[in-house]
Amino acid sequence: MAIEKNLHVPKTIKLFINGEFPRTESGRHISLYEHGSQKVFAHVCRASRKDLRNAVAASLAARGEWEKRSAYNRAQILYRMAEMAEGHREEMVSLLTKINAASAGDANQSVDAAIEAFVYYAGFADKFSQVSGCVNPVSGPHHAFTTPEPVGCVAAIFDDNIESILALPIVAATLASVIASGNVVTALLPSNVSAQLAPLAEIFATSDLPKGVVNLLTGHQSELLDHLASHMEVQSICYVGSDRTTQEKLKTLGAENMKRVICFAPDANPTSLDRLAGFVEFKTVWHPIGH
Amino acid sequence: MTTKRALDKKSKAQAAKIAPVEKLPKQAKTGAMKFEYAPSLESTDIVRIEKRNRLFIGGKFIEPSSEAYFTSMNPATGERLADIAEAGDADVDLAVRTARKTYENVWSKMSGRERGRYLFRIARLIQERSRELAVLETLDNGKPIRESRDVDVPLVAAHFFYHAGWADKLNYAFPGQNVSPLGVVGQIIPWNFPLLMAAWKIAPALACGNTVVLKPAETTSLSALLLAQVFQDAGLPDGVVNIVTGAGATGAALVNHPDVDKIAFTGSTDVGKIIARAVAGTKKRLTLELGGKSAHIIFEDAALDQALEGVINGIYFNQGHVCCAGSRLLLEESIAEEFVAKLKKRVAKLRVGNPLDKNTDIGAINSAGELKKIKKLIQLGKDEGGEFFEPTCAIPDKGFYQRPCFFSNVSSSFTLSRVEIFGPVLAVSTFRTSQEAVLKANDTPYGLAAGIWSEKGAKIHKVAGQLKAGVIWANTYNKFDPSAPFGGYNESGWGREGGRHGLSAYLDVR
Numbered sequence: 187m188a189i190e191k192n193l194h195v196p197k198t199i200k201l202f203i204n205g206e207f208p209r210t211e212s213g214r215h216i217s218l219y220e221h222g223s224q225k226v227f228a229h230v231c232r233a234s235r236k237d238l239r240n241a242v243a244a245s246l247a248a249r250g251e252w253e254k255r256s257a258y259n260r261a262q263i264l265y266r267m268a269e270m271a272e273g274h275r276e277e278m279v280s281l282l283t284k285i286n287a288a289s290a291g292d293a294n295q296s297v298d299a300a301i302e303a304f305v306y307y308a309g310f311a312d313k314f315s316q317v318s319g320c321v322n323p324v325s326g327p328h329h330a331f332t333t334p335e336p337v338g339c340v341a342a343i344f345d346d347n348i349e350s351i352l353a354l355p356i357v358a359a360t361l362a363s364v365i366a367s368g369n370v371v372t373a374l375l376p377s378n379v380s381a382q383l384a385p386l387a388e389i390f391a392t393s394d395l396p397k398g399v400v401n402l403l404t405g406h407q408s409e410l411l412d413h414l415a416s417h418m419e420v421q422s423i424c425y426v427g428s429d430r431t432t433q434e435k436l437k438t439l440g441a442e443n444m445k446r447v448i449c450f451a452p453d454a455n456p457t458s459l460d461r462l463a464g465f466v467e468f469k470t471v472w473h474p475i476g477h
Numbered sequence: 478m479t480t481k482r483a484l485d486k487k488s489k490a491q492a493a494k495i496a497p498v499e500k501l502p503k504q505a506k507t508g509a510m511k512f513e514y515a516p517s518l519e520s521t522d523i524v525r526i527e528k529r530n531r532l533f534i535g536g537k538f539i540e541p542s543s544e545a546y547f548t549s550m551n552p553a554t555g556e557r558l559a560d561i562a563e564a565g566d567a568d569v570d571l572a573v574r575t576a577r578k579t580y581e582n583v584w585s586k587m588s589g590r591e592r593g594r595y596l597f598r599i600a601r602l603i604q605e606r607s608r609e610l611a612v613l614e615t616l617d618n619g620k621p622i623r624e625s626r627d628v629d630v631p632l633v634a635a636h637f638f639y640h641a642g643w644a645d646k647l648n649y650a651f652p653g654q655n656v657s658p659l660g661v662v663g664q665i666i667p668w669n670f671p672l673l674m675a676a677w678k679i680a681p682a683l684a685c686g687n688t689v690v691l692k693p694a695e696t697t698s699l700s701a702l703l704l705a706q707v708f709q710d711a712g713l714p715d716g717v718v719n720i721v722t723g724a725g726a727t728g729a730a731l732v733n734h735p736d737v738d739k740i741a742f743t744g745s746t747d748v749g750k751i752i753a754r755a756v757a758g759t760k761k762r763l764t765l766e767l768g769g770k771s772a773h774i775i776f777e778d779a780a781l782d783q784a785l786e787g788v789i790n791g792i793y794f795n796q797g798h799v800c801c802a803g804s805r806l807l808l809e810e811s812i813a814e815e816f817v818a819k820l821k822k823r824v825a826k827l828r829v830g831n832p833l834d835k836n837t838d839i840g841a842i843n844s845a846g847e848l849k850k851i852k853k854l855i856q857l858g859k860d861e862g863g864e865f866f867e868p869t870c871a872i873p874d875k876g877f878y879q880r881p882c883f884f885s886n887v888s889s890s891f892t893l894s895r896v897e898i899f900g901p902v903l904a905v906s907t908f909r910t911s912q913e914a915v916l917k918a919n920d921t922p923y924g925l926a927a928g929i930w931s932e933k934g935a936k937i938h939k940v941a942g943q944l945k946a947g948v949i950w951a952n953t954y955n956k957f958d959p960s961a962p963f964g965g966y967n968e969s970g971w972g973r974e975g976g977r978h979g980l981s982a983y984l985d986v987r
Contacts, residue, residue, distance in 0.1 A: 320976070320977060322958065322960045322961040322962070322976055323960050324956070324958035324960055324961050325635065325958060325960075326956065326958070328953065328956060330956075330958065330960075330961045332961070332962050332976065332978065335942075337966075338945075421966075421967065430758070433757075434757045434758035437753065437754075437756075437757035437758075438754050438757040438758075440753075441750045441753035441754045441757065442750065443922065443967070443968060444746070444749070444750065444753065444765070444767070444967060444968045444969075444970070444971065446971060459653075459654075467924075467945075467947060467966045468947065468962050468964070468973050468978050469941075469946070469947055469948075469949060470947065470948050470949070470961050470962050470963065470976075471941050471948075471949040471951060472948075472949070472950045472951060472953055472956050472961070473937070473951045473952060473953070474952055474953050
């Protein structure tokens with residue numbers, strides 16, 4: 187017996203922390219509406235400070251495992267994300283059209299760009315250290331080489347007013363570029379595409395990515411920004427946006443543990459070396475050359 | 478036959494070499510063979526120090542509008558060396574405006590090839606005046622002449638020489654991207670390597686096409702002012718490098734000046750944080766080389782005698798006034814006792830005294846304030862229960878001196894293990910596995926450098942990969958080169974200096 191169409195099973199959108207899908211510990215929610223209507227489309231979690239701390243803790247626990255992986259392995263996993271994203275295309279497109287009122291064509295292009303980001307950084311994961319590292323011709327009997335290493339635990343935040351069809355690929359590019367070099371990340375999604383947490387989380391959860399490497403939150407930036415910027419175990423913040431007050435706040439609070447605050451304009455190229463280079467530390471190793 | 482004869486020859490030569498060594502211990506046992514070094518003082522005739530030293534702005538030495546001067550001491554004697562102009566806000570403003578004008582009218586219009594020529598000339602002039610620079614540096618800073626002569630000044634020349642060649646090749650530094658200079662760069666440098674830090678800052682800034690306002694540390698301004706004379710002699714256009722002497726207020730005026738495009742600072746992490754907050758709301762770029770608490774890991778399979786020399790160099794070089802000093806010694810438990818015994822013997826042989834004496838290993842602490850801070854931390858180490866060792870060697874009556882010393886049986890929670898002492902004080906603890914060594918080494922908010930000693934290559938590479946530090950010295954320590962990027966993780970700073978990577982601190986790369 188057929189079930190009426192309005193009785194479909196809607197997806198509960200939860201957080202993505204440590205490879206699991208918990209609700210926010212605070213029990214709070216934010217309602218999302220279908221574009222131009224009062225009809226609730228879905229609820230997303232309004233993550234709390236504690237959720238944020240849990241996410242950072244999960245990423246810290248995953249750090250050693252992920253940075254130890256070979257670049258080739260990270261590349262394979264990133265490419266797997268592109269494959270899984272292709273499988274979630276319909277869902278991502280439908281969220282963009284229903285919530286953000288994007289045309290089907292624009293929505294599909296947005297998803298194309300997100301998938302391209304995964305593919306691009308999959309291809310860069312095992313090359314950028316050749317591009318940015320070197321052997322140093324020091325004047326003495328020493329072998330000295332410099333290689334990029336992941337900076338560690340990164341937090342990513344985005345302006346809420348980035349156009350939604352740009353926001354999805356920017357989120358994908360940010361996450362892919364940051365983890366490509368071996369970093370772990372906690373991201374607070376822009377509010378206009380917060381529902382994309384569901385497909386994105388499923389992509390990360392099914393790509394052989396170790397749990398905790400990527401953690402996704404939804405909530406109010408104003409509520410979480412200070413905690414994120416002053417978290418003593420976060421080494422770097424990626425901010426995509428153009429708000430100078432937000433940048434100043436991140437840099438001022440972040441100075442307590444000398445966080446690297448790396449800012450990108452919303453219209454900056456999502457696929458470039460810059461996005462990898464912003465989240466590495468260069469390590470120079472010396473060894474004598476002798477008999 | 479030939480081979481056998483060659484071998485015979487070789488073994489005979491070896492035997493000849495070994496023979497006198499065998500005799501030595503016998504004589505030493507009798508106690509009759511105690512040699513004292515005769516003093517071997519470097520002459521200071523080569524240096525002429527002005528009584529009053531003015532600011533260097535627009536290619537000329539000028540009076541500070543503040544008319545204020547402060548005294549710079551010779552830390553080896555505690556006596557007045559010279560008076561130094563204290564730049565006020567108006568002087569800093571003049572220096573920045575001069576640098577801006579020079580950037581726009583002269584320096585940014587010049588070809589990279591021409592800029593490079595000036596840097597090559599500067600490098601050569603430094604080599605020519607090397608003895609004078611070394612003696613002045615030792616007088617003003619207190620570091621042993623052996624170090625200023627053999628390490629600091631040669632590296633200063635090397636830095637200018639290395640960066641000179643980059644000036645017309647910047648397009649090759651970042652292939653596929655466009656580079657342009659930033660504009661006016663404000664640079665604030667510390668007192669531990671006054672001339673070398675000036676070179677680390679100025680050479681890449683000029684090579685990349687920027688103009689500079691440099692503020693030396695207040696206790697060590699003289700060598701930077703002598704460098705200004707070198708710039709004059711090299712014909713460097715007026716206003717490309719401006720030097721404003723002074724203390725914290727002068728530095729703050731530079732950091733907060735609205736027309737500075739970039740700040741580069743080397744110094745303490747505390748001040749680095751203040752600067753980071755000060756520029757947070759501006760478009761100024763910022764690179765920072767800050768403090769450290771670097772771990773020096775000795776595995777049981779290391780060449781222990783070589784490691785011992787590495788440890789000595791790591792912590793006692795430049796009186797321990799080194800941001801990357803190997804101030805935490807981590808010994809594998811199985812060799813800890815033996816190594817500490819060797820360390821005691823070796824530390825007792827270090828010669829503390831007049832920095833102008835060519836036999837001196839450890840010179841003067843740079844200032845009374847620094848000495849007081851070091852003494853306080855040593856007392857704290859004793860109070861916290863560390864096992865203290867200090868040789869009984871004599872030290873001069875006048876001036877600021879601290880004997881090289883170390884604490885053993887130190888745990889990670891001790892202040893000694895956490896705080897940068899910036900003096901000749903080593904904290905020794907032990908580990909059982911390489912995993913524990915890495916955990917302990919990384920257990921610090923800093924991340925500047927680390928040392929590893931082992932004869933096993935695979936182990937070295939594994940541990941080097943796990944250490945969160947910007948510079949790893951394996952089976953060596955405290956090696957520096959203009960072509961090798963230097964800089965730290967975490968609270969040790971932002972960015973790198975030296976090499977291709979150091980250029981990005983002074984370029985807009987798009």
